[in-house]
Amino acid sequence: MIDTHAHLDLDDFDHDRHALFKEMHELGITSAIIPGISEHQWQRQIAIATEFNCYFALGIHPWYLPQNIEDSLTLLEQKISEQQGYTHFVALGECGLDKLKPNFTMQLELLSGQLKLANQFNLPVILHAVKCHQELCDLLAKHPNPKGGVIHGFYGGPELAQRYINLGYKLGIGGLVMNPDAKKLRKTITELDIKYFLIETDSPSMTPSYVTEKRNTPLHLPKFVSEIADLQKKTTVFILEQLNRNAVQLFEL
Template identity: 50%
Template sequence: MRILDSHAHLDDALFDIDRDELFESMAQSGIETAIIPGVSPEHWTKQLDVAKQYACPYGLGIHPWFCEDNPERALVQLTDKLNSAIEDPYLVAIGECGLDKIRKDNWDGQIIALEAQLTMAQQLNLPVILHVVKAHNDMLSILKRYSLPRGGVIHGFYGSSEIASEYIKLGFKLGIGGLILKTNARKLKTCVAKLPLDSFLIETDSPAMTPQNAADPRNTPLILQSIITEIANLQKKSSVLISEHAFRNSVQLFDLKLILI
């Protein structure tokens, strides 16, 4: 099986103590790479250093948690960083960006930053990595006003079948992660059981979203096989088939053909 983590913050400081060992364990487990999303100007330098050292594809963006009420300065920095990296084949997406109503004290800034990054995705012909928490109706309303030629992924999806269908109609894929391993995630499990094979990616959001009863308090890409197994059980298909489609979907969405041999 070919496996990759479509969303992992492997530049996080929690991995500073054993990042080499983690990548070795990933390789031994058949995990070929991970896509590292960007979150803010203050984090991009380290993110890009880690991506380069371990040959990981990456996105550049401003996460809603790091949006200011007036995000114009950060957006100028993002434009400059994207322009300097645009010829890099490892730059594969805009993001992580999006909307998060749990952190809605900066809601106006989130909207401004999201719409600016959707415009950048249009202009640069890149997919977007979207973070959406308690804001699916708001996000869908905004996305319907944009024509995004490469679509994107709704990372960490935890919605209903109806919401999933709306995103899929707009050309988006759904990032399915460790939440699927929660015993009480009934709505998500019901949704995932019905998803078309070409509609989802697998991800971990490492080091966040650690599954229940995990041995390591950090989440890591090493749980991907468990996610694949759970999706296979829900869809009543083989793990090999689920893995093949998830891998193919990621390669197609992020155009990874040139960097994955």
């Protein structure tokens, strides 16, 4: 089992990262993809991914908008060239749009630049999308990427899901699936083919509502898989195999 989106490089895990990876392995969670968030974190992120045998992506998250977008995109291009061919390096991201955060125009500029880089380097994209689906769909249509990517932390209904699928993207399903009130998302998972989904926790964020600890960890992943299996009316083994296959295929793991 692979957690396809976990920020295990963040300080939240500094005090118990070794113990956490040991527990993950005991639960059958063999690896994770650590997405990039900011140029200031890339070096540390790559070091941790290498030490703990994880995959990683490089990108700039819309919450960490740089002062000078052009300079940061140049740095990102250099960093990607350096890492290209390294088997642990699998995608461009995390990038995207977030209407709940400031400077939407700058976010659009930063995302366009990153979508161009993804095409230039033949990489799939890990996308963060909050309340911006029209703008994001327009931008993805404008920069078609044959490698596709994932709309991580997807929370929408079947129609929105289908729009992203038509553009060549998969949907990253996280802890929200455990929330009985997340009706749109649960409908999406019930109705669409399992081949369009990836499984993720977004640790340390997006802690499922049933968990009392504030910090989210990949240890919750098996519960999400059984919930998806229940919604799809399939066995957990079947769902797990398919989810693994989807991740291996998209990120060429």
